[in-house]
Amino acid sequence: MTAPFGIKEVREAYMRIQSWIHRTPVITSATLDELAGRKLFFKAENLQKTGSFKARGACNAVFLEKQHNPNSPGVVTHSSGNHGQALAYAAKCAGLPCSVVVPQGTPRVKCDAIQHYGADLVFCQPTPAARRETCGQIAAQTGRAVIHPYDNYSVMAGQGTIALELLEQVPDLDAILVPISGGGMTSGIAVTTHHMQPKCRVFAVEPFGKQLQQCLEKKQRLWPNPPQFLNTVADAIRTQQVGDLTFPILCEFAEPNVFTICDDQMVEGMKLAWERSKMVVEAASGAAVYAAVRCVANVVPDVERVGVILCGGNVDLDTLPWVKPDVSY
Known part of the structure; x- marks a missing residue:
């Protein structure tokens, strides 16, 4: 391969x-x-x-999104917390709006950091399906690019x-x-x-x-x-x-x-x-x-x-x- x-x-x-x-x-x-x-x-x-470590992948993906789409309406992701923080940070660096979906029960320290970086924080039910669905809905409503946490x-x-x-x-x-x-x-x-x-x-x-x-x-x-x-x-x-x-x-x-x-x-x-x-x-x-x-x-x-x-x-x-x-x- x-x-x-x-x-x-x-x-x-x-x-x-x-x-x-x-x-x-x-x-x-x-x-x-x-x-x-x-x-x-x-x-x-x-x-x-x-x-x-998530700051590395998030920055690379977000900066490429800005490079390929200078008029990008922003980015959105779902996360257990660390990727959400990283994407919020990367979006702030790139000057892009950002939304982050996290499951209910995500540690407060991670939620606070996501909001500190200026992202919109959205809670969902604590299942993988709920995370994906909520993220997809936001992307459809806003046109923001989905930056998957690993795929x-x-x-x-x-x-x-x-x-x-x-x-x-x-x-x-x-x-x-x-x-x-x-x-x-x-x-x-x-x-x-x-x-x-x-x-x-x-x-x-x-x-x-x-x-x-x-x-x-x-x-x-x-x-x-x-x-x-x-x-x-x-x-x-x-x-x-x-x-x-x-x-x-x-x-x-x-x-x-x-x-x-x-x-x-x-x-x-x-x-x-x-x-x-x-x-x-x-x-x-x-x-x-x-x-x-x-x-x-x-x-x-x-x-x-x-x-x-x-x-x-x-x-x-x-x-x-x-x-x-x-x-x-």
């Missing part, structure tokens, strides 16, 4: 967006290396503009710039662990890594219940329909099914072995990052941290140098997952 985008499109995306994003640092920890039994390199996208090749190419930076910062990695929801980031990183360092393997890190490995092994979409959200503490990776556009890319360029992490393990990963590296990360990032520290030795014991994507840091400090609510009266 030839991917619909490659290193050329990723490098072009980087040139397009680099003035509007951070070149995020790579963090190391001797303590976490010792626990993992190998060298770990944490790509700190929690320090990215808008607090997550968009321009978004994927933008996310691929994570690997472009990481493999320049640490050029001899054996593997990269990537938290996965719809698969846009994992696809972008996998395609870019394939071109830059073919021997480096890209592994997805999923929440319990996603069942991605059996789909990748058989190269078939085996998920039950209709699409659903998973019941997980990691609101950024609740989507069970990866995208129609991302799935064939993942089948070709990502490893079929998938790290499956439960909620308690994600929370442990968050705590490890906070306590050992002083990094505030979301539960989705915690999943990657736990996989790197506790699971790599059993799943792929031959890798020695592992990149770990800290995908976001938009944590609602009023509802930390390890703090029990006070029900006393």
Whole structure:
């Protein structure tokens, strides 16, 4: 398979967006290396503009929309929060109106940020179908271009710039662990890594219940329909099914072995990052941290140098997952 985008499109995306994003640092920890039994390199996208990697793909897609359609009426998307923040930020940078659809129950910190960037915030029922339908209605009413959070090749190419930076910062990695929801980031990183360092393997890190490995092994979409959200503490990776556009890319360029992490393990990963590296990360990032520290030795014991994507840091400090609510009266 030839991917619909490659290193050329990723490098072009980087040139397009680099003035509007951070070149995020790579963090190391001797303590976490010792626990993992190998060298770990944490790509700190929690320090990215808008607090997550999503700023990369959103900026690339929105700037291309403005380039191709100077009179664009704006953009619209649906999101669990991080892509919504990123699209609102990108639209503000491009001077375009923006609407963001989020499911009811989206963390307040993400909703506040979306509105802070000037976007219209619209709530819908907490189902994938409701998100798509509400987004489609707004697009039909306003003429705004739909920028899908992951099933968009321009978004994927933008996310691929994570690997472009990481493999320049640490050029001899054996593997990269990537938290996965719809698969846009994992696809972008996998395609870019394939071109830059073919021997480096890209592994997805999923929440319990996603069942991605059996789909990748058989190269078939085996998920039950209709699409659903998973019941997980990691609101950024609740989507069970990866995208129609991302799935064939993942089948070709990502490893079929998938790290499956439960909620308690994600929370442990968050705590490890906070306590050992002083990094505030979301539960989705915690999943990657736990996989790197506790699971790599059993799943792929031959890798020695592992990149770990800290995908976001938009944590609602009023509802930390390890703090029990006070029900006393």
